[in-house]
Each structure stands twice: as C-alpha cells, then as structure tokens.
Amino acid sequence: MNVENISLTNAEWNLMECLWEASPRTGREATEYMRKHVGWSRSTTLTMLGRMTKKGLIRCEDNEGIKVYSPLIKREDAVIRETDDFLNRVYKGSVSLMMSAITKKQELTKEEIEELYAILREAEVKEGEK
Secondary structure, eight states, X not given: OOGGGOOOOHHXXXXXXXXXXXXXXXXXXXXXXXXXXXXXXXXXXXXXXXHHHHHTSEEEEEETTEEEEEESSOHHHHHHHHHHHHHHHHHTTOHHXXXXXXXXXXXXXXXXXHHHHHHHHHHHHHHHHO
C-alpha cells in the first residue's frame, strides 16, 4: 500500500499496534490482546479485523481452518503519514514551529537534545548531497 493512501482511525491504530507487536496472530490471539489492552469484545475485534482486511490494511489467511492476520503496511509508513498529516494540519508544515512548541511545553533531557542535534546533522548532510 502506498504511504499516501494510509489513513488509520484510532481504532485501526489500536489493532495495527497489536499486529505490529507480534505477527502473524490468530483471530483468538488478536481478540485476547485487544480485550486485555483496549477492552474490546470478541465481536468488536473480529468486525474490525474483517473491515481492515477489506480495506487492504491487513491480510487474512486461512491456516487449516484458523484465520491468521498480518499487517500489510509497515508501522514506519503509517507513522510517517500520520506525522505528515499532523504537521500540515496543526503547524502548516513548519517543523521549526512544531519543535518550538514542543520545547516550550516540556523540558528535554540532555539525551533528547543530543538526539535532536544528531537528527539535524543528518538532515544537513542529506541537504548538502542534493
């Protein structure tokens, strides 16, 4: 699935997290996970698995009468799309405005600041290669 086409609801994110954490999972394993982590009933989980299969987000295979589910999209791709949508919607595409808001709201640890510097240095190298 193309990254631009990924759009997950909150409920879909919950179920995708289940499958990204461990995959493939049987319907029973997924329903138990969702019951424990989100409080969903068996029927809710099975309904969502069916919808998400039709949507092309997950694959459902029949393994000797047992349905087994796997994600068809990578977590990283979904995160990129979600981040892009959020950045454009809230900050009009401005990464610096987003970082300014984040750093004003919460204190960063020395390790987090170093990580951000490393990310910026990497971005600078990539920009220089263009």
